[in-house]
Amino acid sequence: MRKLGRREWILLLFFLVTLVVTGLFAARAFRRATYWRAHRDETIRPWMSVGYVAHSYRVPPPMLYEAIGVEPTPHDRRPLREIAAQQNRPVDILISELQHAIIEFRKSHHPPGGPPPPNGGTSP
Amino acid sequence: MKLSDYLLGALGIYGLPLLFVALLVGSVGLPLPASFLLLAAGSFVAQDELSLWSVLGLASAGAILGDNIGYALGRWGGRRVFAWLGRLFGENSGFSKTENWLKRWEGSGIFFSRWLLTPLGPVVNVTSGLTRYSWPRFLFYCVTGEALWVSLYVLLGKVFSGQVQAMSEFFGDFTWVIVGLLIVFVLGWSLFKSFRSSSEASKT
Numbered sequence: 001m002r003k004l005g006r007r008e009w010i011l012l013l014f015f016l017v018t019l020v021v022t023g024l025f026a027a028r029a030f031r032r033a034t035y036w037r038a039h040r041d042e043t044i045r046p047w048m049s050v051g052y053v054a055h056s057y058r059v060p061p062p063m064l065y066e067a068i069g070v071e072p073t074p075h076d077r078r079p080l081r082e083i084a085a086q087q088n089r090p091v092d093i094l095i096s097e098l099q100h101a102i103i104e105f106r107k108s109h110h111p112p113g114g115p116p117p118p119n120g121g122t123s124p
Numbered sequence: 125m126k127l128s129d130y131l132l133g134a135l136g137i138y139g140l141p142l143l144f145v146a147l148l149v150g151s152v153g154l155p156l157p158a159s160f161l162l163l164a165a166g167s168f169v170a171q172d173e174l175s176l177w178s179v180l181g182l183a184s185a186g187a188i189l190g191d192n193i194g195y196a197l198g199r200w201g202g203r204r205v206f207a208w209l210g211r212l213f214g215e216n217s218g219f220s221k222t223e224n225w226l227k228r229w230e231g232s233g234i235f236f237s238r239w240l241l242t243p244l245g246p247v248v249n250v251t252s253g254l255t256r257y258s259w260p261r262f263l264f265y266c267v268t269g270e271a272l273w274v275s276l277y278v279l280l281g282k283v284f285s286g287q288v289q290a291m292s293e294f295f296g297d298f299t300w301v302i303v304g305l306l307i308v309f310v311l312g313w314s315l316f317k318s319f320r321s322s323s324e325a326s327k328t
Contacts, residue, residue, distance in 0.1 A: 008318055015311040022304025029297035036290045045289055047132035047164075055171055056286035077173055079133030 044098055046081035046091045053080075053098055059105050067101035068094050128157040128292075132164050139168075140178055144186040151190025151270075152197075153246035158187075159277050159299070160292040166281020167288045179278055180271075187270040188263075191238075191249050195262055198253025230257050231265060238269025239276060241303050 004012065042048075042056045050070070054061040065072040070083060080098075084091035134142050143165055150156040162183060168174040226233075230252055237244040252262050277295075284291055 005318075005322075008315065011311055011315050011318065015308065015315060018304055018307045018311060022301055022308060025297045025300045025304060029294055029301060032290070032294045032297065036287070036294065040287075042287055042289050045129060047129040047136075048289075049136050051171060051173070052136075052167065052286075052288075055167070056288075058286070075173060077136035077139075077168070079129075079136050081129070081133050082137070 044080070044095045046084075046095075047079050049077045049079055050083070050098075051076065053102075057102050059102055063105060064098055064101055068097050128160055131157060131161060135161055135164055135168070139174060140182050143179065144182045147183050147186035147274075148190040148193075151187045151245060151249070152193050153250075157292070157296075159242065159273075159295060160288075162274060162277035163281035163288045163292050163295075166278040166283075167285040169278065170282045170285035176278070176282070180274055183274045183278065184267075184270050187238075187274065188266050191245070191266045191270065192263070194246055194249025195253040195259070198250035199256065200253075202250060202254045226251055226255050227257070230255065231261065234262060234265035235269045238266065239273030240299075241306065242273065242299055243303055 042053075044053055048056075050064050050068070051061055053059075054064050062072050068083065069087070080094050081091050084094045087094070131142075131146060135146075143161060146156050146161055147158055150158040165174060165179045165183065169176045169179055230248075233244075233248050234252060234257075237248040280291065280295075281288055
C-alpha cells in the first residue's frame with residue numbers, strides 16, 4: 001500500500017467527518033420518527049396558538065380557553081407566548097395548565113386503555 | 125426564545141405578509157426556518173385560517189424573488205472578485221476547474237437545491253450568478269423547484285396539520301442527512317479517482 005499524499009489525507013479527513021456527522025443526523029431523525037410513532041402527541045410550544053393545540057390534541061378549543069382564563073374569540077391566532085405576556089405570567093405555566101386540561105379531558109372522554117395522555121412537554 | 129418559536133408565533137399574527145418576507149429573506153441566505161413556516165402555514169390552511177392558493181402563491185413568489193436577488197448579487201457584485209481570483213491563480217488552475225465543474229452541474233444543482241437540498245440554495249444562487257449561468261434557465265429551475273418545495277411542505281403541513289413541530293424536526297434532520305450523503309459521495313468519488321490515477325501512474 002502506497003503512502004497517502006497531503007491532499008488525500010485532507011480529503012479522507014473531510015470524508016470521515018462528514019460521514020460521522022451524517023450518521024448522527026440520521027440517528028436523530030430515526031429516534032424522532034420512532035418517538036413520534038410511539039407518542040403521537042406534539043410537545044406544546046410557545047409559538048402555538050390555542051386553536052392549534054386544540055386541533056393537534058383533538059380537544060374542543062373552548063375547553064382550553066377556559067383552562068387558561070381567556071375569552072374564546074374566533075380566528076384567535078395569538079401564540080401562547082403572547083397570551084402569557086398579556087396575562088403577565090411565564091408561558092411555561094400556561095403550557096402546563098393546557099397539558100393538565102388535556103389530561104383531564106382525556107380521562108373523562110376515553111375509556112381506560114385509550115390513547116396515552118400527553119407527555120410532560122419533553123421531546124427526544 | 126428560539127428564533128423558530130418567534131417566527132411561527134408571528135406567522136399566526138401577521139399571516140401571509142410575514143410568510144412572503146421570511147421566504148424571500150431566507151432564500152437570499154439568512155438562516156430562517158423556512159420549511160417549518162411552510163408546514164405551519166399548511167396547518168393554518170387545514171384549520172381554515174389561511175387560504176391554500178394565497179399561501180402557495182405568496183410563498184413561492186417570496187422564495188423565487190429571494191433566489192433572484194442572490195443570483196444578481198453573484199452576477200454583478202461577485203464577478204469582479206471571481207475574475208480577480210481567476211487571474212491570480214492562472215487560467216488552468218484548480219480555480220477555473222471549479223468554475224467548470226460548477227457549470228456542468230448547475231442545472232440539476234439549481235433544481236435540487238430548491239426543494240431537496242434546501243440548505244445549499246443560497247450558495248447555489250450566488251454561484252449561478254458568478255458563473256453567468258443563463259438567467260432564463262435559472263429562472264425556469266427556480267420557479268419549478270420552488271413551486272415543488274412550497275407545495276410539498278404546505279401540503280404535508282395540511283395533511284399532518286396537528287404534527288407540525290414533530291414533522292419539522294424530522295424533516296430538518298432528514299434534509300441534512302441528504303446533504304451529508306451528497307458530500308460523502310462527492311468526497312468519496314474524488315478520493316477514489318485520486319487513488320486510481322496515482323496507481324495507474326505508478327504502473328507506467
